[in-house]
Amino acid sequence: MRIDLHCHSDASDGTRPPAEVVRRARENGVDVVALTDHDTVAGWDEAAAALPDGLTLVPGIELSCAWDGRSLHLLGYLFDPGEPVLAAELARIRDDRVLRAQGMVERLRELGVDVTWGMVRGLARGEAVGRPHIARAMVEAGAIESAEQAFTPRWIAQDGRAYVERYALDPERAIGLVRAAGGVCVLAHPRARRRGYVFADEVIEKLAAAGLAGVEADHPDHVPEDRARLRDLAASLGLAATGSSDDHGALTGDRIGAETTAPDAFQALAAAASGGDLRLPDGGREAR
Known part of the structure; x- marks a missing residue:
């Protein structure tokens, strides 16, 4: 089994x-x-x-x-x-996931990454938007070669430059x-x-x-x-x-x-x- x-x-x-x-x-x-x-x-x-x-x-x-x-x-x-x-x-958590993701997109754009909220939203099927969606959008934007590279202090790791609490x-x-x-x-x-x-x-x-x-x-x-x-x-x-x-x-x-x-x-x-x-x-x- x-x-x-x-x-x-x-x-x-x-x-x-x-x-x-x-x-x-x-x-x-x-x-x-x-x-x-x-x-x-x-x-x-x-x-x-x-x-x-x-x-x-x-x-x-x-x-x-x-x-x-x-x-x-x-x-x-x-x-x-x-x-x-x-x-x-659960509804409150999901709502804040969206706000957090939008904030991370804004920070990434300030850092010169050509990622948009539309790109992230298109990758997320529902309201449970997460950092992997942002990482995949960064790959699409050509900022990184693989999604794993997003989870570093340079980008969206918990201590990263573009990280936002939720x-x-x-x-x-x-x-x-x-x-x-x-x-x-x-x-x-x-x-x-x-x-x-x-x-x-x-x-x-x-x-x-x-x-x-x-x-x-x-x-x-x-x-x-x-x-x-x-x-x-x-x-x-x-x-x-x-x-x-x-x-x-x-x-x-x-x-x-x-x-x-x-x-x-x-x-x-x-x-x-x-x-x-x-x-x-x-x-x-x-x-x-």
């Missing part, structure tokens, strides 16, 4: 439509896949409608949070997207909101050192006390030593240790299934959600 609990579509900053994400997941031998777009559930219905035989879809999201002034991401699963308080916060949730509050909506949260890529997502054991311990259900241990940006430490920490805190590809389509080499979650960890997450009776699939279906 191959389970990938972290994938993106072009409903946020992935490059493939939700229908293509689930098709590629099945072609890559995945049995259970979570669609976790940034701050939006806009791709859920399309993914569910296109679900191939033998594949189960876990509706999810990647929530933008901030801890001590640094970006922190939480993966939410199996929650009710219509819960009013959570839905309002609204983000306190992660302890975000965990509470997702739990109130019937779902569970997993801390995304907490040791992705190359991208600056590095959080100490003490942070994970505090989030566990707030109701965190799991930690993403196996991730393409985690080195073996960090994976082992995260697994040990998860075990000591009673958290599920998950594995996920964090696929963004062409931006990450179409790597769905590159990292996977053990079935018992998946079942532990499902049991912690309000539904609590989700079972691993014999045939494909949507897990709600």
Whole structure:
């Protein structure tokens, strides 16, 4: 049983439509896949409608949070997207994503980059506009050769010349909101050192006390030593240790299934959600 609990579509900053994400997941031998777009559930219905035989879809999201002034991401699963308080916060985050992206475009233009808001908006399918859209627009404008080059202090890294802050949730509050909506949260890529997502054991311990259900241990940006430490920490805190590809389509080499979650960890997450009776699939279906 191959389970990938972290994938993106072009409903946020992935490059493939939700229908293509689930098709590629099945072609890559995945049995259970979570669609976790940034701050939006806009791709859920399309993914569910296109679900191939033998594949189960876990509706999810990647929530933008901030801890001590640094970006922190939480993966939410199996929650009710219509819960009013959570839905309002997600709308606020998406609105501020647009304002932030517009501000970054303005700063880039001041720095001599011939990128426009129209170019960025054309690359973003919905309201979850992100830095990868800006990076792709910079490539189109000829300012850089690859999107990865945008994420440096020269351009739009968190300490970059064109970076603009945006609204983000306190992660302890975000965990509470997702739990109130019937779902569970997993801390995304907490040791992705190359991208600056590095959080100490003490942070994970505090989030566990707030109701965190799991930690993403196996991730393409985690080195073996960090994976082992995260697994040990998860075990000591009673958290599920998950594995996920964090696929963004062409931006990450179409790597769905590159990292996977053990079935018992998946079942532990499902049991912690309000539904609590989700079972691993014999045939494909949507897990709600």
